[in-house]
Amino acid sequence: MRSELFEQLDFVENPLFESIIEDLLNQQYSVVDHFFTEAEVVQFRANLLLKYEEDRFKKSAIGSRTQEEIDKTIRGDFILWMDESKSDPIEQLFFNKINSLVSYLNKTCFLGILQKEFHYAVYPTGTFYKRHLDTFQNDDRRKLSMVCYLNEDPWPKENGGELAIYLENDMKEILPLPGRMVIFESQLLEHEVKVVKASERLSITGWLKTR
Numbered sequence: 001m002r003s004e005l006f007e008q009l010d011f012v013e014n015p016l017f018e019s020i021i022e023d024l025l026n027q028q029y030s031v032v033d034h035f036f037t038e039a040e041v042v043q044f045r046a047n048l049l050l051k052y053e054e055d056r057f058k059k060s061a062i063g064s065r066t067q068e069e070i071d072k073t074i075r076g077d078f079i080l081w082m083d084e085s086k087s088d089p090i091e092q093l094f095f096n097k098i099n100s101l102v103s104y105l106n107k108t109c110f111l112g113i114l115q116k117e118f119h120y121a122v123y124p125t126g127t128f129y130k131r132h133l134d135t136f137q138n139d140d141r142r143k144l145s146m147v148c149y150l151n152e153d154p155w156p157k158e159n160g161g162e163l164a165i166y167l168e169n170d171m172k173e174i175l176p177l178p179g180r181m182v183i184f185e186s187q188l189l190e191h192e193v194k195v196v197k198a199s200e201r202l203s204i205t206g207w208l209k210t211r
Contacts, residue, residue: 017104020183024144029165029184031174036148040093041179045150047090048120048202056080057122076127077193079119082204094118094204098146102208111143111210118146118206123161125200129193131166134186134207141209142186149176150202160197166190176201 016032023030036044051057057078061071084095098116105111123129134145147163149155155177163174163182166189173194174182184191186207193201 011107014100014104017101017108020101021105021109024183024185028167028188029172029182032181032183033177033179035181036094036097036179038179041148041150043090044094044148044204045152045178045202047088048122048150048204051080051120052078052122057120060121073130074132075129075193077121077123077129077201079121079205081117081119082206084116094148098206105208111208113143113208114211115141115209116206117209118204121201121203121205123193123196123201125196125198127201128195131164131190131192133190140187141211142207143210144183144208145186145189145191145206146181146183146208147203147205148181149178150204151176151178152199153178155199158197159199159201160195161201162194164192164194176203 016035020030020032057080059072060075060077060079082091082094084091087095098118102113102116106113134142151159151161155161155175157175161176163176165172165174165182165184174180
């Protein structure tokens, strides 16, 4: 069926994107260890740390961007929103790959992704983000949540900071290994960030949004 669709669209199948789609269809989340190259991950990490050292990050909040509230008992990370229209060359590498995925999803799965929002995130030692859902009562446009880990290699389990995804009858803990990308259904899967026990947990986190 999908091969027929590719022929109709004169579209080349992308094995990486297809594996993500299959995962989302079968289990509502996907873990990809080579979405970006190792060299790209190194550049993203250096870019994040440069901006963090320039004191451009702010304390994260809960709620939508128009109704933010800081609550350290729920989440403890620091974030810096990314603006694609003002992105530097390294950030453009990130958005180019994300845009390719969005285009592929819209053409093959008809998801209707029209917007996206991403931010850098730093979790200092001792911080966490309690169990939650990536959608709001007054805004349900988020379709897919994405997080790309930029931690130093190696990142042993003793460092903590796992992403816990709560499935219907199970809980999946995902170690934030450098270069690993996790994609999941924003409106369906509750999740949390476990306590970071050592070092700083670095990532780019964001959402693909419908109308």
